[in-house]
Amino acid sequence: MKKIKRLIALGILTAALISPFPSAFQNGNQALALNNNLGLTPPMGWNSWNIFGGDINEDKIKQIADAMVSTGMKDAGYEYVNLDDNWMANPARDVNGKLIPDPKRFPNGMKALGDYIHAKGLKFGIYGDRGVTTCCNVPQSGSQGYEEQDANTFAEWGVDYLKYDNCASDSNLQAGYEKMQSALLKTGRPIFYSICCWYFAGPWIVDCGNSWRTTGDISDNWGSVAKIIDENSKSASYAGPGHWNDPDMLEVGNGNMTDTEYKAHFSMWCLMAAPLIAGNDLRNMTGTTKDILTNKEVIAIDQDAAGVQGTKVSASGDLEVWCKPLGTDGTTKAVILLNRGGVSSDITVNWKDIKLSDGSVKVRDLWEHKDCGTFDTGYTANVPSHGAVVLKVQTSSANTDIMYGDVDGNGVIDALDYSLIKRYLLGQISDFPHSNGKLAADVDGDGQITALDFSLSKQYLLGIITKFPAQK
Ligand code: GLA
Numbered sequence: 083m084k085k086i087k088r089l090i091a092l093g094i095l096t097a098a099l100i101s102p103f104p105s106a107f108q109n110g111n112q113a114l115a116l117n118n119n120l121g122l123t124p125p126m127g128w129n130s131w132n133i134f135g136g137d138i139n140e141d142k143i144k145q146i147a148d149a150m151v152s153t154g155m156k157d158a159g160y161e162y163v164n165l166d167d168n169w170m171a172n173p174a175r176d177v178n179g180k181l182i183p184d185p186k187r188f189p190n191g192m193k194a195l196g197d198y199i200h201a202k203g204l205k206f207g208i209y210g211d212r213g214v215t216t217c218c219n220v221p222q223s224g225s226q227g228y229e230e231q232d233a234n235t236f237a238e239w240g241v242d243y244l245k246y247d248n249c250a251s252d253s254n255l256q257a258g259y260e261k262m263q264s265a266l267l268k269t270g271r272p273i274f275y276s277i278c279c280w281y282f283a284g285p286w287i288v289d290c291g292n293s294w295r296t297t298g299d300i301s302d303n304w305g306s307v308a309k310i311i312d313e314n315s316k317s318a319s320y321a322g323p324g325h326w327n328d329p330d331m332l333e334v335g336n337g338n339m340t341d342t343e344y345k346a347h348f349s350m351w352c353l354m355a356a357p358l359i360a361g362n363d364l365r366n367m368t369g370t371t372k373d374i375l376t377n378k379e380v381i382a383i384d385q386d387a388a389g390v391q392g393t394k395v396s397a398s399g400d401l402e403v404w405c406k407p408l409g410t411d412g413t414t415k416a417v418i419l420l421n422r423g424g425v426s427s428d429i430t431v432n433w434k435d436i437k438l439s440d441g442s443v444k445v446r447d448l449w450e451h452k453d454c455g456t457f458d459t460g461y462t463a464n465v466p467s468h469g470a471v472v473l474k475v476q477t478s479s480a481n482t483d484i485m486y487g488d489v490d491g492n493g494v495i496d497a498l499d500y501s502l503i504k505r506y507l508l509g510q511i512s513d514f515p516h517s518n519g520k521l522a523a524d525v526d527g528d529g530q531i532t533a534l535d536f537s538l539s540k541q542y543l544l545g546i547i548t549k550f551p552a553q554k
Contacts, residue, residue, distance in 0.1 A: 127162025132361025
């Protein structure tokens with residue numbers, strides 16, 4: 083029987099190799115990452131856009147760099163100081179086509195600003211655009227046709243991070259972003275590549291950038307935060323060390339949400355392993371804003387080395403439970419009880435919903451900074467409207483199942499190794515034979531991947547995973 087099973091498996095594997103999606107069984111996260119060794123955990127820093135818009139100058143940015151150190155933000159892990167749009171002169175290039183900063187607002191130039199930032203032990207980020215102009219529309223400000231020259235200019239200035247926008251651009255999205263990727267790699271300087279094209283544009287982006295925006299621009303209100311959480315979760319399985327979904331920069335401290343909402347916003351960005359790029363005026367923070375942005379226990383969720391993006395595990399109306407595995411021994415998870423509704427409510431996480439066995443599980447509340455005790459089947463907390471309770475839960479015995487996986491509605495196959503608590507992106511099925519785009523698929527406990535084409539009511543055996551890529 084075993085032998086027959088093995089023969090079937092061999093047949094399936096052979097079929098997989100001649101199928102239109104053989105790479106689905108070859109690629110692990112490592113193979114998919116942009117190979118510049120940056121962003122092994124989500125980047126942390128600050129960006130000028132959310133608070134200053136285009137109103138930026140050298141003095142302000144230097145003061146922000148100073149504040150990053152004096153407020154304890156640097157100690158909490160924030161390192162990039164990033165200029166956004168409108169740093170360039172008008173027109174933006176000199177006679178040789180080289181980008182130049184606005185001479186009035188940046189009189190000492192970008193190399194000097196980068197040096198100032200570096201001297202503080204911080205890193206320097208800049209902004210560009212793949213089209214003919216940036217979103218602020220300054221003539222000649224786009225990098226289209228100037229990719230190599232601009233990448234060299236950035237490297238010469240000591241830039242460590244490039245946010246690359248999508249305004250005034252042609253329809254060759256992938257080609258445009260790939261051009262800048264290779265130009266950056268060619269410079270030889272490690273530059274974090276932050277793609278800003280406002281939606282998850284396809285699996286190619288995972289190879290191309292260290293991060294990619296998954297949504298339109300964030301605004302300083304709860305509706306925007308709630309919408310972005312849902313949008314950013316659709317591509318959760320693509321996140322991993324070196325390559326992250328980017329739900330946009332933080333609005334914490336910008337004044338239009340309550341502190342409860344800012345806490346929930348920050349908590350969810352951490353659970354989603356998002357870049358933590360503060361967007362407030364670090365020179366004038368309230369104590370509460372500072373406490374939110376520098377809560378090291380919550381930041382540790384974001385920065386967990388396993389690099390799994392957390393997802394929603396259960397919901398009842400506006401009351402939701404989200405979970406992110408932490409570490410690699412299978413014992414520890416971050417849990418968020420999220421209340422999107424208008425009134426305070428109890429929310430319960432059941433251990434079975436986060437794949438922990440019943441028994442005594444330790445619970446710690448990361449905003450209260452206190453141990454809550456041990457609980458046998460789950461934990462309930464009262465959560466304020468638009469609030470989040472963030473828990474770290476820990477058990478002594480990990481679930482030893484070898485694997486579990488699934489294929490989502492977009493055909494993305496991922497698998498979770500319980501023993502290691504790592505998520506592997508195995509590939510994407512773009513076209514089933516005659517599927518008309520309607521499909522559902524599943525990876526079972528034996529690693530067998532099957533897919534059901536609803537329109538034809540046929541079942542396809544797509545292959546079998548016997549080992550996770552990283553175990554090869
Ligand atoms: C776009 C981006 C924003 C910001 C502005 C600057 O809208 O999505 O994050 O960079 O451009 O003009």
